[in-house]
Amino acid sequence: METCYDPIKIRELSRRALTSIDSLTALTSSDQAAADALRAVRLTRQNLEDHWIPLLREIEDSTAMVSWLSTALAAVRLSGERTSEWLTHHSPDEPTAENLRVRAAFAEMSDEEVLSWLSFAGDDPFPWNEQDRSALAAFADDLARRVDADDSFAEQLVTLAPTIPLIAMATGEAAFPGTFTGDVIIAMLHSTPWFGGLDAHAEAHAVQVAMSALLEEPAKCLDVLADAEALFALARWPLLDTTILQQFATAGLYEAVLLEGKSLEDGYEVLAELTRLANGPLDGGMQPGMARGVAISMTGYIDTLAPAVRHEGSNPVLVIDQRYDIEIDLGTYDEVVDLFGALMRDAPAQAALGAALGGYTIAVVNGLGENITEHLGLDRVTRFADLLGDAARVEQAELVMAAASEETFRRQLGGMARFGIDAGLTASGVGVTARSLASRASKAAVDWAARVDPDEMPDLGIPSQTYDLITIAALALVVDTPALRSSLGLGGVKDNSWDNIEERLEAVEESSSQHERVANMSVLNRYIEDEVPDVGGYVRDVRNVEGLAELTEQRGAVGED
Amino acid sequence: MNIIQATRLRERARHLRGLATAMEASPAMNLDHHAGDDTWRGRKPSLCRAILAANLHQLHAAAEDLRWQAYLFEQQALEIEIMVRRSIVLAG
Numbered sequence: 001m002e003t004c005y006d007p008i009k010i011r012e013l014s015r016r017a018l019t020s021i022d023s024l025t026a027l028t029s030s031d032q033a034a035a036d037a038l039r040a041v042r043l044t045r046q047n048l049e050d051h052w053i054p055l056l057r058e059i060e061d062s063t064a065m066v067s068w069l070s071t072a073l074a075a076v077r078l079s080g081e082r083t084s085e086w087l088t089h090h091s092p093d094e095p096t097a098e099n100l101r102v103r104a105a106f107a108e109m110s111d112e113e114v115l116s117w118l119s120f121a122g123d124d125p126f127p128w129n130e131q132d133r134s135a136l137a138a139f140a141d142d143l144a145r146r147v148d149a150d151d152s153f154a155e156q157l158v159t160l161a162p163t164i165p166l167i168a169m170a171t172g173e174a175a176f177p178g179t180f181t182g183d184v185i186i187a188m189l190h191s192t193p194w195f196g197g198l199d200a201h202a203e204a205h206a207v208q209v210a211m212s213a214l215l216e217e218p219a220k221c222l223d224v225l226a227d228a229e230a231l232f233a234l235a236r237w238p239l240l241d242t243t244i245l246q247q248f249a250t251a252g253l254y255e256a257v258l259l260e261g262k263s264l265e266d267g268y269e270v271l272a273e274l275t276r277l278a279n280g281p282l283d284g285g286m287q288p289g290m291a292r293g294v295a296i297s298m299t300g301y302i303d304t305l306a307p308a309v310r311h312e313g314s315n316p317v318l319v320i321d322q323r324y325d326i327e328i329d330l331g332t333y334d335e336v337v338d339l340f341g342a343l344m345r346d347a348p349a350q351a352a353l354g355a356a357l358g359g360y361t362i363a364v365v366n367g368l369g370e371n372i373t374e375h376l377g378l379d380r381v382t383r384f385a386d387l388l389g390d391a392a393r394v395e396q397a398e399l400v401m402a403a404a405s406e407e408t409f410r411r412q413l414g415g416m417a418r419f420g421i422d423a424g425l426t427a428s429g430v431g432v433t434a435r436s437l438a439s440r441a442s443k444a445a446v447d448w449a450a451r452v453d454p455d456e457m458p459d460l461g462i463p464s465q466t467y468d469l470i471t472i473a474a475l476a477l478v479v480d481t482p483a484l485r486s487s488l489g490l491g492g493v494k495d496n497s498w499d500n501i502e503e504r505l506e507a508v509e510e511s512s513s514q515h516e517r518v519a520n521m522s523v524l525n526r527y528i529e530d531e532v533p534d535v536g537g538y539v540r541d542v543r544n545v546e547g548l549a550e551l552t553e554q555r556g557a558v559g560e561d
Numbered sequence: 562m563n564i565i566q567a568t569r570l571r572e573r574a575r576h577l578r579g580l581a582t583a584m585e586a587s588p589a590m591n592l593d594h595h596a597g598d599d600t601w602r603g604r605k606p607s608l609c610r611a612i613l614a615a616n617l618h619q620l621h622a623a624a625e626d627l628r629w630q631a632y633l634f635e636q637q638a639l640e641i642e643i644m645v646r647r648s649i650v651l652a653g
Binding site: 004005006009010012013016017019020021023024026027029031033034036037039040041043044047051052055059215216217255258259 | 603
């Protein structure tokens with residue numbers, strides 16, 4: 001999929017987006033009956049502010065806009081009429097002599113002659129002058145034209161792709177059909193894995209080029225991941241670039257489902273296969289890029305996966321979603337624990353999982369609103385936290401994840417998204433752009449994992465952190481939403497008490513160390529119990545959810561289990 | 562129950578209906594009309610459109626919920642007014 005835009009319409013869209021934000025900001029109400037509506041208004045405004053406006057500004061600031069303007073002005077002067085032209089994001093270079101020569105040479109060849117030439121070129125990934133990439137672009141353009149025109153030619157190229165990396169390289173230089181690029185990647189991954197030597201690195205690079213080209217079509221990325229043999233190869237190939245693999249996995253597992261909700265079933269089939277691999281040949285861990293991509297994608301699966309975690313041991317984790325008519329057996333509880341354990345061998349993936357759990361917890365609490373003391377859905381948080389705790393203790397990763405679930409890290413992700421499942425459980429809706437979330441999560445996770453100080457690790461693990469997070473989220477809910485207080489029996493609490501609670505909440509969230517955080521939590525809990533008994537009762541009601549008490553059990557130190 | 566409560570309910574109903582109308586009149590509700598393939602095309606624009614579509618669906622549903630709640634308030638107000646009138650008649 002090309003990235004292109006009309007500059008004049010982009011400016012108009014930008015203006016309209018800003019006007020929309022202003023109009024949404026102006027919508028206010030103190031009526032409790034309007035709380036849900038205002039929540040929807042706020043989500044829409046946040047989406048526009050966090051994603052539309054930055055993307056529009058990025059496009060407006062790009063040099064392509066400047067180039068277009070000078071050309072367009074000349075065209076307007078010449079024609080006297082307003083014009084509107086398409087620009088590709090990557091403007092084609094002026095053709096070089098080499099480009100023209102290669103283009104002319106291939107134009108005269110039949111399909112059979114091109115295939116013969118490819119066979120002759122052998123496994124040389126770049127048979128032209130390496131300084132002149134326009135020759136590869138010319139070849140790629142010609143190949144793409146032929147693939148578009150003739151399915152049988154395309155099939156022959158796919159068959160040759162494992163032995164001729166130039167075919168995969170070409171997918172990064174021209175607009176090939178996504179299905180073809182996906183088939184090329186699958187064919188290359190089906191071949192014997194290459195784990196060493198110059199040829200192996202060249203072939204890994206070629207696969208990466210094709211994977212990068214396919215990022216524009218997340219559905220095709222999911223098709224590749226859905227191929228069991230290709231998935232196994234991706235999950236264990238150490239020569240693949242970690243970032244490209246993470247982006248590819250996130251595109252398939254997260255973005256594809258965000259764009260088409262029915263793909264959730266395909267996404268879960270991939271997770272089921274990864275569960276099987278994690279309990280088999282990938283028991284020792286998986287490629288970090290795959291682990292991070294899956295971990296980051298969990299932000300979209302957690303609200304359907306959490307309800308499926310019901311009983312431990314050999315009981316199945318059965319994912320059911322009625323909206324998309326999905327029923328998938330992911331594996332037993334112990335097998336799913338092993339999947340998350342395999343993911344957790346990578347520190348940034350640990351952090352991403354912790355942040356996913358933290359964000360889900362906040363989203364569930366906020367979504368429950370005045371129903372929070374009925375605990376609908378909150379028990380899922382506690383059970384899922386327990387599963388992650390089990391997996392983390394096995395991998396001695398609990399402390400990393402626990403620290404990552406803290407709100408400061410979670411806020412870096414800007415909120416969580418889920419896949420079009422209509423429920424009152426999450427207020428965050430779909431307010432994030434997948435690529436923005438994935439790249440920010442990956443960068444934040446890597447940065448955070450690099451600066452972790454062992455002395456700053458929490459004394460308590462992920463389940464206990466979740467206990468605190470539920471408490472904090474429940475308090476923040478009523479502090480931020482006065483309209484809910486009456487229905488929760490808190491209408492009589494004085495304004496200065498709310499101010500004091502808010503002040504103590506801020507102290508917890510701004511804690512600079514884990515020890516300071518624990519101390520500030522203690523101050524907050526004491527104030528509520530001693531000074532604001534109504535709020536203390538509310539918090540006790542929230543905490544009276546199935547499984548939450550277990551989260552406060554002291555876990556053994558790392559390695560003791 | 563008294564007439565003041567009925568009046569308050571009707572005020573709330575008017576307010577909710579007004580809020581629903583204001584939501585639907587927001588320029589955000591037809592922002593998607595100006596964000597089609599002829600304006601911008603690519604993966605990021607597609608994702609932006611998909612998320613906005615979900616947001617607009619939520620906004621429309623929320624506006625309908627506001628109108629339904631307003632209707633319920635009006636029905637409650639009517640019942641109160643009827644009861645007040647009956648009590649006046651009986652007292653008279």
